[in-house]
Amino acid sequence: MRSPSAGLVEDSSSARFRPVRDGTPLGATQPVGGLQMSQANANHPDPNAGTGPDLPGQGRHQPVMVGEVVSILSPVPAGIMVDATVGDGGHAAAMLEANTRLFLLGLDRDPAAIVSASRRLERYRDRVALEQLSFDQLAVAACPLAAAKGLPVTAVLFDLGVRSDQLDDAQRGFSYRHDGPLDMRMDSTQALTAADVVNGWSESELASLFAANGEGRFCHRLARAVVAARPLSSTTELAQVVASALPASVRREPGHPARRVFQAVRVAVNSELEMLRPALGEALSLLAPGGRCVVLSYHSGEDRIVKAVFKEAETGGCSCPPKLPCHCGAQRRARLLFRSSRRPSALEVESNPRASSARMRALERLGANESRLGS
Ligand SMILES: C[S@@+](CC[C@H](N)C(=O)[O-])C[C@H]1O[C@@H](n2cnc3c(N)ncnc32)[C@H](O)[C@@H]1O
Structure with missing residues (x-):
């Protein structure tokens, strides 16, 4: 049987972003398109977001639980933040504003997202690199950039699913609300x-x-x-x-x-579930001690994978009986920042119904001397 899934439910010629394999930041010599995020919004990010269920036209994609994402990721040490699903750059802009010691690597499978993010992040161009890439190739982009800049990876964000303009563009074929071709590819070269x-x-x-x-x-x-x-x-x-x-x-x-x-x-x-587990594993391996990873998922199949990968990182796969000292030598790699998933507030869901199915999980990478169980 082929890959069953689980759970609920721009003109690319104008894409002036640069590949990051040489560690060169966005727009260092090339201008990028006009900034779409207003000054006011950049400083006070909209505390709403959207991705989950296909609901009627919401306008521009609003980043989900952005206040929570910023408060969890802002304290990380100086370094590289990988936004594995940069989309329109809403979370990325909020993070660049909140933590000026971060360099942002934004990935997205969808070329239109890279164009949109490059416009929105123009004002941060010296601190941004964007690459059209699937997040299961995260290390391919992040490792050379980290080496070229001499910086650790200290934050990773996955905001899964689709964004509003993918849903709202009938020709992309994602929506049952618009008549379009049966397409649904995030990467149209697939x-x-x-x-x-x-x-x-x-x-x-x-x-x-x-x-x-x-x-x-x-x-x-x-x-x-x-x-x-x-x-x-x-x-x-x-x-x-x-x-x-x-x-x-x-x-x-x-x-x-x-x-x-x-x-x-x-x-x-889009093989969404197959890619998630290895991508999370790569992200955890890349994170430096004290670095943090946040995942926003929108259906139970995704959340089950995130929960399992995070639990394995927290326990190191320990097989000893609960409450007894560990004898199996398991090494934990991370601590969960909160045990149950967090949901958006009722206020956020009211103003952005696409946030309604969001679940957030977050962890922090431990250093070698913290990784023995019981430490
Ligand atoms: C919910 S949106 C992200 C919105 C973004 N956080 C923002 O604030 O604008 C999800 C994005 O993930 C992208 N995406 C989905 N699967 C991906 C994958 N395997 N690799 C990279 N990007 C992916 C989609 O194309 C979409 O742009």
Whole structure:
């Protein structure tokens, strides 16, 4: 079976960012596009954000739980902050403003995000490098930059999922609210599209995919309906097939009836879950002692992976009985900054419904002399 997923649910010719492999900061000699973030916003970042469920037009992407991200990451030692999903640069701008001793490396798979972030971060150009890259290649970009600058990596942020302008652009095919092609690729140079998944996967593969994304008892019914309606070419067609396959009582429930199927297909197209575990592992390996990692996830499949990776870093994989001294020699690598995930405030969700499904987890990397269990 192919990669089931889990849980709920610009003109690139104008891209004037520079690759970072030589450690050269953004815009050192080349200008970048006009800054879109106002002075007021840069100093007082909007405490809201958005990514999760596909909700009606929200305008520009608002960074989720930005106040919390800034308060957790600001105290880190001077060094490089990797924003593994820089998007429009909302979190990145807030962090550059809050901690002037950080150099920011921003990654994103989507070339349009790099263009957008380069514009928004123009005023910080001497402290920013951007690269169009998937975060499972984080070390490929961060290691040469750290070596060239002689700086440790002291902060990593993953703000998972999609951003508002990806959802709101019908041609990207992410949204059941807009009629567009079945695309859903974050990186448009990638071969696999949503049409390939929807029209090419077997009924049982689709059923497993839908089951893993919360469709439970309806997964077979949905898969059968999709297979019977093939070939499907547009988001509207897929949304209609899904809606008509569900019982009327389920269609009346809050939220669009096709939301989980769309999320399942998106996660599969972009291999979102497969990439997350190794990327988190790389991030933890790169972090210097005292460095911190924050992850914002938007569905339970993502959060389960983050929780498991963080727990393993905290316990060092210790197999000794709880509450007894450790004898297995496990070395813990990190401490959790809070045990349960944190959620956005009701106020934030009210002003930015796309933040509603966000869960935040954070850890701090330990030094070698702190890593024995019980220390
Ligand atoms: C929620 S948005 C980030 C928004 C950003 N924090 C901001 O303040 O504007 C998520 C971004 O992650 C990017 N993304 C998703 N998967 C990725 C991956 N594997 N590697 C790099 N970027 C990825 C998406 O293209 C999208 O721009």
